[in-house]
Amino acid sequence: MASPLTHLGDMPIEVFMRDYWQQKPVLIRNAFPNFEAPISGEELAGMALEEAVESRLVLENGESGPWELRTGPFTEEDFLSLPQTHWTLLVQAVDQWLSEIAELKEYFRFIPDWRLDDVMISYAADKGSVGPHYDHYDVFLLQAEGKRHWQQGPKVDESSPRVEGTPLNILKAFDAENSWVLEPGDMLYLPPQYSHWGIAEGACTTISIGFRAPSAAVILEDLAAEVAMGLPDSLRYTDAGSEPAKCPGEVDPASVARLQQQLGAWLKQPEKIAQWFGAVMTEVKYPDTVALDADDAVDWRDQLPQGVQLILNPASRAAFCREPATLFVDGEAFPAPLNFAERFVNIHKISWSDIETFPQIAGSDGLVDQLVSQGTLIYPPEDF
Template identity: 75%
Template sequence: MTASLPRPLTHLGDMPVDEFLRDYWQQKPLLIRNAFPGFESPVSGEELAGMALEEAVESRLIQERGEDGPWQLRSGPFTEEDFLSLPRSHWTLLVQAVDQWMSEVAELKEYFRFLPEWRLDDVMISYAADKGSVGPHFDYYDVFLLQAEGKRLWHQGARVDDQSPRIEGTPLKILRDFEPENSWVLEPGDMLYLPPQYSHWGIAEGSCTTISVGFRAPSAKTILEDLAAELAHALPEHLRYSDPGLEPARVPAEIDAASVARLQEQLGEWLLQPRNIAQWFGAMMTEAKYPDTVALDAGDASDWREQLPSGATLVLNPASRCAFCRDPETLFVDGESFPAPPGFAERFCNSHSIDARDLEDFPELGAGEGLIDLLVAQGTLIYPPEDF
């Protein structure tokens, strides 16, 4: 990887990104040979194991043949003794959100900005001993599986759902009946794209490291529950079901089609306005995956006033997320919405930083209890970490 900030991919292998989005995205799998020519892993298995010792890092260890039965799952933090006691094969270590802790991994996300940034979830990295895997399974989100070190055999099966039979006796959702439709061995730089619900099974051939770039996809249940709760909280009491111009009831006990249609129209008037949807959706899709990590970096809201004009830069916390909307003019950060000029909001979401030029162009940002004060106080804006 180069030291300069990478740019979004224009091609996936020999395929233009436009063609990929038209024919493959959310539709069918795609194997991309040599997607990253000469790729070198930004993290080693030893470094991943070291991260898994830390309490702030989410990690899991999966053994195909554990002491308590097949497909044993253990959650971190782990100890050095945990790793020393592992067998020589058939186990996998998974570490979530490595992009929050390593700048070299965070830079990988830049390549995928041909997709909406607010759709990107995190970068998970797994290290597997020989024959290590997490079993045949499926996910509800899109994922790019980039081979970083060693080789992994990938089996890709049919599209399945939560009605598909699972293996009992394990907390892991391992598919009981799995039939491969395609099989490939991936080497460093190769990448496999899988849309939601395509069953797959990756098995290490010797030890290997795989990078998973996943994308957020909230369920319909989550969307409806969250949206209803958020919008209902803001509705005034005087908005109620009403039926002026009512015709005489022919069957008093019947809830007729006209009543249902009337309620549907009123719900649209109360809730489903584009501005309401945009405000809620922006906040939801920028919620930090690990908000406690963001809160740890909460700073003194007055300190930046001396530092920024003298050449310092504030950057977006690696654990934070941001997006913006032009109508209404809003910046979304870590699940919160702030009124902001679109010119600034777009610049900030692209650069993930604020410097003296922003204060010159948008002086309102520096007002007391203004946007910069608020973002520094909640840990969203920080001085660049040493590793970043």
């Protein structure tokens, strides 16, 4: 298992987190010295033929107009019919299928696991691009093969004009503030909403390590519903001690301030918020990829004593909290011994020694049974 990075190039991680994370872009030359692409463009195209894999093709000059978007799965004929230049293949969640890509995530564990979304890989023909755009998430763009010319512009938002006639959010106007050519091992970090545009110089492969964050709308809607379920009907807006109304028809500032204070008090439930947050941040992105395999239905009680380990499904997500001691897996909360939960989310494995140390997780229909039955715990695939 790889170790988390202590430096990005010559920059200590502490400096990066203090001065750049979610604040401003930074280019890290030779972030991964002597880097070799873990997957070729041809292998990536092979993945895009599979129905279970999310893939897209972007053609700058498509049959239906500029910036045409095509969604997979694709066929070999689809690739053979592509032009020589100006197209890009994007494949999501490659880390769920290849151990070499999954291992890359280990280097970024200076950021909490539950913040990481997935690892997308793009292969671009010469001059291939997905156009000038911005994202709502943090991303590290690691150049894996070939060269890509990156331009970075200012922060933009939903009000920025878009190119019409395409489902892609292509910015109509783009003013570059920085420009770099990245080679294998170089890495560009971009915080949310910074406009950027990457154009291949010859064929190239780029690895995108993206980080998720729920929107304010999702937080307010989901958390409010979660907290509201536990509030009694008798708990209501109150205004004892208020002054006589000067204008009976007015929603006055004092009343608004009083409601804000009461809302804060109603939401002041850290344990409830932790339970909600842990579940939301571990929701699996592709539920169909977390499913019980027939081979995993074999009773693990016969396998673990023989030295076999159960591992976290590469498509699954896990986290824990201390108060109350809870293991979060794939959007579900499970009471669990704190020492076990902390160990499991760190190493993503269960062995017989864990069962001996924490026998309470091994009961009939207990934690391990539940995680095996839902496909969260599996026997290591050959590639992993």
